Amino acid sequence: MADLDRFLDAVRYLTVGRPREAIEKVLIAGCGFCDECGALAEMFPSAVVTAIDILESNTRRTVAMTAEISDRVTAIQGNLAWLRKIAPGPYDLIVVRHPNLDEGTKNWRDSLKACIHELSAEGLMIISIYSLMEATTANQLVKAAGASLRVGSPYTSKPVALQGNDRYILAYGS
């Protein structure tokens, strides 16, 4: 299980002042090994969490890892670019943790745009990234899709771990 400390601290900071129950619908975009699904379901106990990944092996793993809270977590194998069709919003919180943009910028341009379109009016999209170059690309793609960066990035004073998970954390509203 990855160290989620810095990431979760930023999520807490960004949602401070909002009752936990106000976050009703959460999307984990590109859930991969689903480390963040359980932690976010725990942080927002009223939320219904949808985890999407293009690889079926990853969504199968998410189903297995979240079996105890299966009434609140749904894992869907699909392309985020088709989010409106496969799991429409509006979402109160969308999390894109370590998307690996360099594996396909066009793929993520379409996917991030689709995510922004499914964000609620008060919603928050949090992207967490390993490298500065990737963070710069993510910022350009999301801004081009019409969202605005919240001031104060990286929204946490927790130090970056040696291997650098969650080094650049960016949060957007619509």
Ligand SMILES: C[S@@+](CC[C@H](N)C(=O)[O-])C[C@H]1O[C@@H](n2cnc3c(N)ncnc32)[C@H](O)[C@@H]1O
């Ligand atoms: C590096 S992993 C990150 C996984 C997890 N969020 C984490 O922090 O450990 C990025 C994930 O995004 C998924 N992905 C890439 N493009 C996608 C798309 N268009 N739709 C859905 N998932 C996608 C990949 O299959 C991969 O599992």
